[in-house]
Amino acid sequence: MEKEESSSSFSTGKSAQEGALPYVPDCYVIPSSHRPNMAPEAAYVPIIDFGRLNEGREQRSMVIKEIGNACSRLGFFQIVNHGICQSILDGALSTAFDFFKLPSEEKMKFMSGDVHRPVRYSTSLKDGIDEIQFWRVILKHYAHPLDHWIDFWPKNPPNYRENMGKYCTEERKLALELMSAITESLGLGPKYLVNKMDEGMQVMAVNCYPPCPQPDISLGLPPHSDYTCLTIVLQSSPGLEILDTEDGSWKMVPKMQSSLQVHVGDHLEVLSNGRYKSVVHRAILNRGSTRISLASLHSLGMDEKMETAKELVDEKNPKGYKESSFRDFLNFLSKNDLAEGKSFIDTLKIKN
Ligand SMILES: O=C(O)CCC(=O)C(=O)O
Numbered sequence: 001m002e003k004e005e006s007s008s009s010f011s012t013g014k015s016a017q018e019g020a021l022p023y024v025p026d027c028y029v030i031p032s033s034h035r036p037n038m039a040p041e042a043a044y045v046p047i048i049d050f051g052r053l054n055e056g057r058e059q060r061s062m063v064i065k066e067i068g069n070a071c072s073r074l075g076f077f078q079i080v081n082h083g084i085c086q087s088i089l090d091g092a093l094s095t096a097f098d099f100f101k102l103p104s105e106e107k108m109k110f111m112s113g114d115v116h117r118p119v120r121y122s123t124s125l126k127d128g129i130d131e132i133q134f135w136r137v138i139l140k141h142y143a144h145p146l147d148h149w150i151d152f153w154p155k156n157p158p159n160y161r162e163n164m165g166k167y168c169t170e171e172r173k174l175a176l177e178l179m180s181a182i183t184e185s186l187g188l189g190p191k192y193l194v195n196k197m198d199e200g201m202q203v204m205a206v207n208c209y210p211p212c213p214q215p216d217i218s219l220g221l222p223p224h225s226d227y228t229c230l231t232i233v234l235q236s237s238p239g240l241e242i243l244d245t246e247d248g249s250w251k252m253v254p255k256m257q258s259s260l261q262v263h264v265g266d267h268l269e270v271l272s273n274g275r276y277k278s279v280v281h282r283a284i285l286n287r288g289s290t291r292i293s294l295a296s297l298h299s300l301g302m303d304e305k306m307e308t309a310k311e312l313v314d315e316k317n318p319k320g321y322k323e324s325s326f327r328d329f330l331n332f333l334s335k336n337d338l339a340e341g342k343s344f345i346d347t348l349k350i351k352n
Pocket residue numbers: 205207221226233235239240281282283292293295
């Protein structure tokens with residue numbers, strides 16, 4: 001991508017407010033101890049063949065075990081044979097690229113600093129009021145129930161609603177199947193959360209990281225865990241890093257054709273009473289090309305409290321977490337800056 005195109009395509013709120021020439025956000029310069037390694041080690045990522053879930057009881061129980069191991073040891077894994085066809089994955093990524101290439105005025109229609117808005121475009125985690133600008137632009141929108149939200153989504157590019165709608169629908173089906181497998185892996189049975197997940201929220205975070213002139217001193221997205229039950233990530237190119245809790249180093253998540261990355265979120269940590277830990281991750285940048293990631297965030301309904309499963313509480317494992325809802329997270333986000341290391345899950349932990 002040429003420089004001029006990238007800067008005009010990724011103009012932020014500031015440029016419009018100030019009437020300035022095309023503007024690229026300031027780098028978020030991070031302390032040297034947290035700067036990215038430009039040649040990171042690859043993370044070990046378990047690959048789970050999802051198709052085997054429906055290939056009889058024996059195969060299913062093996063896959064459930066693999067999922068349980070990945071969740072308890074690492075908090076993430078990748079799935080292949082997930083049933084979403086390549087044209088739907090490609091269609092979602094390409095319409096996302098096209099959205100960010102639109103003229104600023106078109107994107108600014110969705111600009112908002114209010115984290116409670118169901119559709120919003122922003123240039124940092126809390127937007128607008130932040131002093132720190134991240135090297136990221138984002139379009140976030142609710143996606144379930146689709147017919148309720150789709151009319152609020154961008155009309156441009158013209159195929160946005162169709163392509164992203166198809167992708168969100170498929171993602172959600174997958175997320176529900178995954179949650180069933182996960183509750184089964186916890187010994188709670190496949191139906192444990194089905195009704196609540198049916199009524200649940202799906203938020204699509206469409207992240208765009210333009211080429212960055214100084215990727216060695218910047219970050220696209222600071223370290224955080226997702227508030228969700230689970231998150232499914234599709235990336236156009238590598239850039240997602242996972243914190244290795246064993247040695248404290250950052251490891252790069254490899255991008256495999258057609259596979260989807262699954263993250264344990266904070267609410268799953270709560271449900272499992274800490275057996276599964278939400279995974280801390282971040283996004284790094286590169287000089288050469290724009291990177292897009294689609295993070296599909298799945299949780300219970302807006303005001304439905306996620307509680308620790310009582311089946312997983314006993315004398316040896318006392319209840320370790322307070323209950324909370326998606327709205328509680330949004331209220332936390334509106335008052336706290338994740339970039340300063342504030343973490344939602346820390347506010348839920350009960351000191352036993
Ligand atoms: O860009 C990525 O790969 C990660 C995105 C992410 O973590 C998020 O949107 O929560």
